[in-house]
Amino acid sequence: ADIAMYQAKKQGPGQLVFFEGHMHDHQLKRSQMESDLRQTLQQHQLEVHYQPLINLSSGRIMGFEALARWYHPHKGWIHPVQFIPIAEESGLVLQLDRLVLQQACQQVQQWSQHRRDLLHLSVNMSTLQFAQPDFYAVVSEILQATQFPAWQLRLEITESLLLERGDVVRQNLQQLQDLGVKLHIDDFGTGYSSLGYLQQFAASALKIDRSFIQKLQLGRQHQELVRTIIQMAHNLGMSVVAEGVETLEQQDWLRQSRCDVVQGFMYSHPVEARAAMHLLDQEEAGKLLVQF
Ligand code: C2E
Ligand code: MG
Ligand code: MG
Ligand code: MG
Secondary structure, three states, X not given: OOOOEEEEEEOOOOOEEEEEHHHHHHHHHHHHXXXXXXXXXXXXXXXXXXXXXXXXXXXOEEEEEEEEEEEEOOOEEEOHHHHHHHHHHHOHXXXXXXXXXXXXXXXXXXXXXXXXXXXXXXXXXXXXXHHOOOHHHHHHHHHHHHOOOHHHEEEEEOHHHHHOOOHHHHHHHHHHHHHOOEEEEEEEOOOOOOHHHHHHHOOOEEEEOHXXXXXXXXXXXXXXXXXXXXXXXXXXXXXXXXXXXXXXXXXXXXXXOOOOEEOOOOOOOOEOHHHHHHXXXXXXXXXXXXXX
């Protein structure tokens, strides 16, 4: 076998641990990345990009989803697929989510001041966050400090949170909802959904995962599935957001099927704050992102 023993490391008395070459490389990169990320967070240098969410009946921008972006001095822009898993394993995601929340509330509140109607803000929250006893206090402090209205905030969570039964989780959820914060279930359809939990949970919207939207063109069965999700959500009093909308055909089908909100590259990629503000200015000047 071609196992290369590039490195042997002493682990406790008399114990040698051997790594496969690429394995060691991988772990080294990972721990380097973890310490770079830790430093970036300490210096508050993580950036936030914004992707518009569009109301399918008015055609107007109703708000933005905040998406974390990391500008690395040597590697350039790093996307969340590369650092969120590391952030989750190391617990750094707690700090990361809070930094994104703080920055985005401050930013979107500033934009809202120049508009007739207030903007919504959606922020992704790791499941881990809800098990922290101070989570509710942190969110309400950020809302207070930024003056962002609680009822305009949506926390995007994944289906894995539906399985959490702890007291701390339940209390955080209850207090946040009492404050008016909404919960949106992200990537809906990809996790372990128990429809029973879904109802208990009182989420205000489902975000249909983009894999389902991409498959709409493949035929009737795929379409029926999405139509059924939309109807179920509506019957349970939830609204529906479609993620990853890229074509006019997808948009028209979703509109006919009574999907409420769309988000995707067709309208805008996630962009930095200045560019997002430009989208709002263009809309004020009469140029909508959606053409029906
Ligand atoms: P998500 O919450 O499902 O975010 C949507 C992702 O889909 C974003 O990827 C966005 O750029 C991408 N997207 C949007 N429209 C389209 C489209 O039309 N086509 C395609 N192919 N993709 C589209 P991004 O920014 O790379 O984020 C990936 C994931 O990382 C997010 O998925 C979210 O789960 C996670 N994430 C991002 N920011 C944060 C954060 O601040 N905290 C936590 N905990 N997770 C985050
Ligand atoms: Mg999301
Ligand atoms: Mg997600
Ligand atoms: Mg998603």
